[in-house]
Amino acid sequence: MIVVTTDSVEGRRVIETLGMVRGNTVRAAHFGRDLGAFFKNLVGGEVEEYTKLLAESREQALDRMIAEATARGANAVVGLRFVTSEIAAGCAELLAYGTAVRIE
Amino acid sequence: MAAEEREPTREELLAMAYADGELSGPERAAFEAEMAQKSELRLLVTRERRLDALARGAAGPEPMDHEWRALAQDPLQRASLGLGWSLLLGGLALGVVATFIALWLSDVDLLGKIALSAVALGFALLVAGAIRARLRTQPYDPYTEVQR
Numbered sequence: 312m313i314v315v316t317t318d319s320v321e322g323r324r325v326i327e328t329l330g331m332v333r334g335n336t337v338r339a340a341h342f343g344r345d346l347g348a349f350f351k352n353l354v355g356g357e358v359e360e361y362t363k364l365l366a367e368s369r370e371q372a373l374d375r376m377i378a379e380a381t382a383r384g385a386n387a388v389v390g391l392r393f394v395t396s397e398i399a400a401g402c403a404e405l406l407a408y409g410t411a412v413r414i415e
Numbered sequence: 416m417a418a419e420e421r422e423p424t425r426e427e428l429l430a431m432a433y434a435d436g437e438l439s440g441p442e443r444a445a446f447e448a449e450m451a452q453k454s455e456l457r458l459l460v461t462r463e464r465r466l467d468a469l470a471r472g473a474a475g476p477e478p479m480d481h482e483w484r485a486l487a488q489d490p491l492q493r494a495s496l497g498l499g500w501s502l503l504l505g506g507l508a509l510g511v512v513a514t515f516i517a518l519w520l521s522d523v524d525l526l527g528k529i530a531l532s533a534v535a536l537g538f539a540l541l542v543a544g545a546i547r548a549r550l551r552t553q554p555y556d557p558y559t560e561v562q563r
Protein backbone atom coordinates (compact mmCIF):
# COMPACT_ATOMS: atom_id res chain seq x y z
CA MET A 312 0.00 0.00 0.00
CA ILE A 313 1.45 3.33 -1.07
CA VAL A 314 0.37 6.21 1.16
CA VAL A 315 1.31 9.73 0.11
CA THR A 316 0.34 13.24 1.09
CA THR A 317 0.40 14.41 -2.52
CA ASP A 318 -2.66 14.25 -4.80
CA SER A 319 -1.04 11.68 -7.06
CA VAL A 320 1.74 9.12 -7.08
CA GLU A 321 4.58 10.30 -9.27
CA GLY A 322 4.93 8.15 -12.39
CA ARG A 323 1.81 6.08 -11.68
CA ARG A 324 -1.57 6.77 -13.27
CA VAL A 325 -4.72 6.61 -11.14
CA ILE A 326 -7.09 4.15 -12.80
CA GLU A 327 -9.89 4.24 -10.23
CA THR A 328 -10.86 6.51 -7.37
CA LEU A 329 -12.54 4.57 -4.60
CA GLY A 330 -13.49 7.38 -2.26
CA MET A 331 -12.43 8.74 1.08
CA VAL A 332 -10.97 6.43 3.69
CA ARG A 333 -10.33 7.32 7.29
CA GLY A 334 -9.13 5.93 10.56
CA ASN A 335 -9.31 7.47 13.97
CA THR A 336 -8.51 6.71 17.57
CA VAL A 337 -8.52 8.28 21.00
CA ARG A 338 -5.81 7.00 23.32
CA ALA A 339 -4.97 7.85 26.89
CA ALA A 340 -1.83 7.50 28.94
CA HIS A 341 -2.12 5.54 32.18
CA PHE A 342 -2.00 7.26 35.57
CA GLY A 343 1.73 6.66 36.04
CA ARG A 344 2.61 8.23 32.69
CA ASP A 345 0.34 11.20 33.39
CA LEU A 346 2.04 11.73 36.71
CA GLY A 347 5.48 11.43 35.12
CA ALA A 348 4.41 13.98 32.51
CA PHE A 349 3.21 16.31 35.25
CA PHE A 350 6.68 16.40 36.82
CA LYS A 351 8.37 17.00 33.44
CA ASN A 352 5.88 19.77 32.84
CA LEU A 353 7.23 21.53 35.92
CA VAL A 354 10.78 21.72 34.60
CA GLY A 355 10.26 22.03 30.83
CA GLY A 356 11.71 20.14 27.88
CA GLU A 357 10.11 17.36 25.89
CA VAL A 358 7.31 15.51 27.64
CA GLU A 359 8.17 12.11 26.21
CA GLU A 360 5.12 10.45 27.72
CA TYR A 361 2.87 12.58 25.53
CA THR A 362 5.15 12.37 22.49
CA LYS A 363 4.74 8.62 22.75
CA LEU A 364 0.97 8.88 23.28
CA LEU A 365 0.56 11.00 20.16
CA ALA A 366 2.82 8.69 18.13
CA GLU A 367 0.82 5.62 19.20
CA SER A 368 -2.39 7.38 18.13
CA ARG A 369 -0.90 8.42 14.81
CA GLU A 370 0.16 4.87 13.94
CA GLN A 371 -3.17 3.38 14.98
CA ALA A 372 -5.19 5.92 13.00
CA LEU A 373 -2.94 5.32 10.00
CA ASP A 374 -3.36 1.54 10.24
CA ARG A 375 -7.13 1.84 10.46
CA MET A 376 -7.20 4.08 7.40
CA ILE A 377 -5.00 1.62 5.48
CA ALA A 378 -7.23 -1.28 6.58
CA GLU A 379 -10.26 0.51 5.16
CA ALA A 380 -8.43 1.25 1.91
CA THR A 381 -7.37 -2.40 1.65
CA ALA A 382 -10.94 -3.57 2.23
CA ARG A 383 -12.06 -1.37 -0.65
CA GLY A 384 -9.51 -2.90 -2.97
CA ALA A 385 -7.20 0.12 -3.14
CA ASN A 386 -3.46 -0.17 -3.65
CA ALA A 387 -2.72 3.44 -2.69
CA VAL A 388 -4.02 6.32 -0.61
CA VAL A 389 -3.36 9.83 -1.87
CA GLY A 390 -3.83 13.19 -0.18
CA LEU A 391 -3.22 11.82 3.31
CA ARG A 392 -4.01 14.27 6.11
CA PHE A 393 -3.90 14.09 9.89
CA VAL A 394 -6.25 16.00 12.12
CA THR A 395 -6.09 16.16 15.87
CA SER A 396 -8.49 17.52 18.43
CA GLU A 397 -9.14 17.21 22.13
CA ILE A 398 -11.91 14.95 23.38
CA ALA A 399 -10.76 14.85 26.99
CA ALA A 400 -7.80 16.13 28.96
CA GLY A 401 -4.84 13.78 28.69
CA CYS A 402 -6.25 11.94 25.65
CA ALA A 403 -4.85 12.09 22.14
CA GLU A 404 -7.41 11.98 19.37
CA LEU A 405 -6.11 11.55 15.87
CA LEU A 406 -7.94 11.23 12.58
CA ALA A 407 -6.10 10.14 9.43
CA TYR A 408 -7.91 10.48 6.13
CA GLY A 409 -7.18 10.38 2.46
CA THR A 410 -8.50 9.19 -0.89
CA ALA A 411 -8.28 5.50 -1.71
CA VAL A 412 -7.27 4.87 -5.32
CA ARG A 413 -6.13 2.11 -7.59
CA ILE A 414 -3.01 2.97 -9.52
CA GLU A 415 -1.23 1.23 -12.37
CA MET B 416 26.58 -18.46 16.90
CA ALA B 417 23.87 -17.28 14.54
CA ALA B 418 20.31 -18.01 15.51
CA GLU B 419 18.93 -21.06 13.75
CA GLU B 420 16.61 -20.04 10.93
CA ARG B 421 13.37 -21.89 10.48
CA GLU B 422 10.64 -21.90 7.92
CA PRO B 423 7.62 -19.77 8.88
CA THR B 424 4.54 -21.79 9.77
CA ARG B 425 1.28 -21.64 7.79
CA GLU B 426 -0.23 -19.45 10.54
CA GLU B 427 2.72 -17.04 10.44
CA LEU B 428 2.52 -16.71 6.67
CA LEU B 429 -1.23 -16.10 6.81
CA ALA B 430 -0.82 -13.55 9.60
CA MET B 431 1.84 -11.71 7.57
CA ALA B 432 -0.35 -11.71 4.45
CA TYR B 433 -3.36 -10.58 6.47
CA ALA B 434 -1.46 -7.75 8.17
CA ASP B 435 -0.09 -6.63 4.80
CA GLY B 436 -3.57 -6.70 3.22
CA GLU B 437 -2.53 -9.36 0.70
CA LEU B 438 -5.39 -11.82 1.26
CA SER B 439 -8.31 -11.86 -1.16
CA GLY B 440 -11.85 -11.25 0.13
CA PRO B 441 -12.77 -14.91 0.83
CA GLU B 442 -9.29 -15.67 2.21
CA ARG B 443 -9.52 -12.67 4.50
CA ALA B 444 -12.98 -13.66 5.74
CA ALA B 445 -11.78 -17.22 6.42
CA PHE B 446 -8.72 -15.95 8.27
CA GLU B 447 -10.80 -13.53 10.34
CA ALA B 448 -13.15 -16.37 11.32
CA GLU B 449 -10.17 -18.49 12.36
CA MET B 450 -8.59 -15.55 14.20
CA ALA B 451 -11.78 -15.06 16.22
CA GLN B 452 -11.29 -18.58 17.59
CA LYS B 453 -7.52 -18.63 18.14
CA SER B 454 -5.72 -16.19 20.42
CA GLU B 455 -2.33 -17.27 18.98
CA LEU B 456 -3.41 -15.99 15.55
CA ARG B 457 -4.44 -12.67 17.09
CA LEU B 458 -1.02 -12.44 18.72
CA LEU B 459 0.71 -13.17 15.41
CA VAL B 460 -1.23 -10.43 13.63
CA THR B 461 -0.48 -8.05 16.50
CA ARG B 462 3.23 -8.88 16.17
CA GLU B 463 3.15 -8.13 12.43
CA ARG B 464 1.36 -4.83 12.97
CA ARG B 465 3.80 -3.93 15.75
CA LEU B 466 6.73 -4.52 13.40
CA ASP B 467 5.04 -2.46 10.65
CA ALA B 468 4.40 0.44 13.02
CA LEU B 469 7.98 0.34 14.32
CA ALA B 470 9.40 0.11 10.78
CA ARG B 471 7.49 3.23 9.72
CA GLY B 472 9.27 5.20 12.43
CA ALA B 473 12.71 3.81 11.76
CA ALA B 474 14.64 7.04 12.32
CA GLY B 475 18.03 6.85 14.00
CA PRO B 476 18.53 7.76 17.66
CA GLU B 477 18.70 11.41 18.66
CA PRO B 478 21.65 12.69 20.73
CA MET B 479 19.43 13.11 23.79
CA ASP B 480 18.39 9.42 23.65
CA HIS B 481 21.81 8.32 24.88
CA GLU B 482 21.49 10.59 27.90
CA TRP B 483 18.00 9.25 28.68
CA ARG B 484 19.38 5.70 28.54
CA ALA B 485 22.29 6.63 30.82
CA LEU B 486 19.87 8.29 33.23
CA ALA B 487 17.71 5.16 33.30
CA GLN B 488 20.79 3.22 34.51
CA ASP B 489 22.00 5.90 36.92
CA PRO B 490 21.75 4.55 40.53
CA LEU B 491 20.84 7.94 42.02
CA GLN B 492 18.08 8.51 39.46
CA ARG B 493 16.74 4.96 39.93
CA ALA B 494 16.76 5.25 43.71
CA SER B 495 15.11 8.66 43.58
CA LEU B 496 12.34 7.48 41.26
CA GLY B 497 11.84 4.16 43.07
CA LEU B 498 11.64 5.78 46.48
CA GLY B 499 9.45 8.60 45.16
CA TRP B 500 6.91 6.22 43.63
CA SER B 501 6.94 3.94 46.69
CA LEU B 502 6.32 6.83 49.07
CA LEU B 503 3.62 8.32 46.84
CA LEU B 504 1.69 5.09 46.29
CA GLY B 505 2.26 3.77 49.81
CA GLY B 506 1.10 7.07 51.30
CA LEU B 507 -1.92 7.10 49.02
CA ALA B 508 -2.91 3.56 50.05
CA LEU B 509 -2.43 4.39 53.75
CA GLY B 510 -4.45 7.58 53.30
CA VAL B 511 -7.35 5.66 51.77
CA VAL B 512 -7.32 3.11 54.60
CA ALA B 513 -7.04 5.86 57.26
CA THR B 514 -9.92 7.80 55.69
CA PHE B 515 -12.04 4.65 55.66
CA ILE B 516 -11.33 3.92 59.32
CA ALA B 517 -11.94 7.57 60.28
CA LEU B 518 -15.25 7.49 58.44
CA TRP B 519 -16.49 4.41 60.32
CA LEU B 520 -15.33 5.80 63.70
CA SER B 521 -16.89 9.22 63.05
CA ASP B 522 -20.28 10.57 64.08
CA VAL B 523 -21.66 10.33 60.54
CA ASP B 524 -24.95 8.40 60.65
CA LEU B 525 -25.01 4.81 59.46
CA LEU B 526 -26.75 5.62 56.19
CA GLY B 527 -24.06 8.19 55.37
CA LYS B 528 -21.30 5.69 56.19
CA ILE B 529 -22.90 3.06 53.97
CA ALA B 530 -23.42 5.55 51.13
CA LEU B 531 -19.83 6.83 51.22
CA SER B 532 -18.46 3.30 51.51
CA ALA B 533 -20.60 2.22 48.54
CA VAL B 534 -19.24 5.10 46.45
CA ALA B 535 -15.66 4.17 47.38
CA LEU B 536 -16.26 0.47 46.70
CA GLY B 537 -18.00 1.23 43.40
CA PHE B 538 -15.07 3.40 42.32
CA ALA B 539 -12.59 0.69 43.31
CA LEU B 540 -14.56 -1.96 41.39
CA LEU B 541 -14.74 0.22 38.27
CA VAL B 542 -10.98 0.90 38.43
CA ALA B 543 -10.33 -2.81 38.90
CA GLY B 544 -12.55 -3.58 35.89
CA ALA B 545 -10.71 -1.02 33.74
CA ILE B 546 -7.32 -2.43 34.80
CA ARG B 547 -8.47 -6.00 34.09
CA ALA B 548 -9.75 -4.99 30.63
CA ARG B 549 -6.49 -3.21 29.83
CA LEU B 550 -4.35 -6.15 30.95
CA ARG B 551 -6.51 -8.50 28.86
CA THR B 552 -6.33 -6.38 25.68
CA GLN B 553 -2.75 -5.07 26.00
CA PRO B 554 -1.09 -8.11 24.36
CA TYR B 555 -3.15 -7.32 21.24
CA ASP B 556 -2.20 -3.64 21.16
CA PRO B 557 0.55 -3.27 18.54
CA TYR B 558 1.28 0.36 19.34
CA THR B 559 2.67 0.13 22.88
CA GLU B 560 6.29 0.12 21.67
CA VAL B 561 5.94 3.13 19.37
CA GLN B 562 8.05 5.86 20.93
CA ARG B 563 7.76 8.93 18.74
